[in-house]
Amino acid sequence: MSAIDTLLHPRHRRACTYKAVKPFLSKPMPAIELKYFTPPSEKERRQNIKKTNLICWQCENKVAIVGSTNTITGEIICDICAIKNYRDYEGFRTIQAAKAHRRRMFDVGYLLTEVLIDHYLNKYSLNEGELLDEEHGMLVEFSIDLQNMIPIPKKTELQNSIDQSKIEHYYQRLIAQYLKLPSKRPQLI
Numbered sequence: 001m002s003a004i005d006t007l008l009h010p011r012h013r014r015a016c017t018y019k020a021v022k023p024f025l026s027k028p029m030p031a032i033e034l035k036y037f038t039p040p041s042e043k044e045r046r047q048n049i050k051k052t053n054l055i056c057w058q059c060e061n062k063v064a065i066v067g068s069t070n071t072i073t074g075e076i077i078c079d080i081c082a083i084k085n086y087r088d089y090e091g092f093r094t095i096q097a098a099k100a101h102r103r104r105m106f107d108v109g110y111l112l113t114e115v116l117i118d119h120y121l122n123k124y125s126l127n128e129g130e131l132l133d134e135e136h137g138m139l140v141e142f143s144i145d146l147q148n149m150i151p152i153p154k155k156t157e158l159q160n161s162i163d164q165s166k167i168e169h170y171y172q173r174l175i176a177q178y179l180k181l182p183s184k185r186p187q188l189i
C-alpha cells in the first residue's frame with residue numbers, strides 16, 4: 001500500500017482492492033476498442049446542451065449527458081459529476097483514470113453486442129451494411145439477456161481485464177453456449 005492509500009478513507013479504496021486496476025489509479029486504463037459504437041463527441045455534447053432542459057442536481061449546470069438517475073427521487077446528475085463521484089467512491093486519484101475505468105463499465109457491454117453481431121454476420125456471410133434493423137434489434141435484445149446471465153464478480157473481472165482478446169473469448173464461449181442460430185438466416189420481416 002502506498003502512502004496515499006493510507007490517507008484514503010476505507011470506503012474510498014474499492015478500486016485499490018482490484019489487483020489489475022492498481023497501476024491505473026492515476027493514469028487511465030486502456031480503452032476497449034469498439035468497431036460499431038462511438039461514444040458521444042464534444043460536438044454532440046454542445047448540441048445536447050442547447051436542446052436540454054435537464055439540470056444536474058449536484059452542479060446545477062445543464063446536463064449534456066446523463067450520468068446517473070436516482071430511481072427513487074428521480075434526480076438526475078450529469079456525467080461530469082458522475083465521474084467525480086466515481087473517482088471518490090472507487091478510490092481513483094485522477095478524473096482521467098476514473099473516467100477511463102467508468103467508460104469500460106459501459107464498453108464491456110457494447111463489446112458483447114459487437115461480438116454477437118460479428119458472430120451473426122460470420123454465420124450468414126454478411127457484411128455490416130447488410131444487417132437489417134430488425135436483426136440488429138434482436139441481437140441487442142439478446143445481448144442484454146446474456147449480460148444479465150453474467151455474474152457481477154465476472155463483470156467486474158471483465159471491466160478490469162486489460163487483455164481485450166480474453167474478454168472477447170469469454171463472450172464467444174457464452175454465445176456458443178446460449179445461441180443456437182438456424183442454418184438459414186432467420187426471416188424477421
Ligand SMILES: [Zn+2]
Pocket residue numbers: 056057058059060061077078079080081082
Ligand atoms: Zn453535474
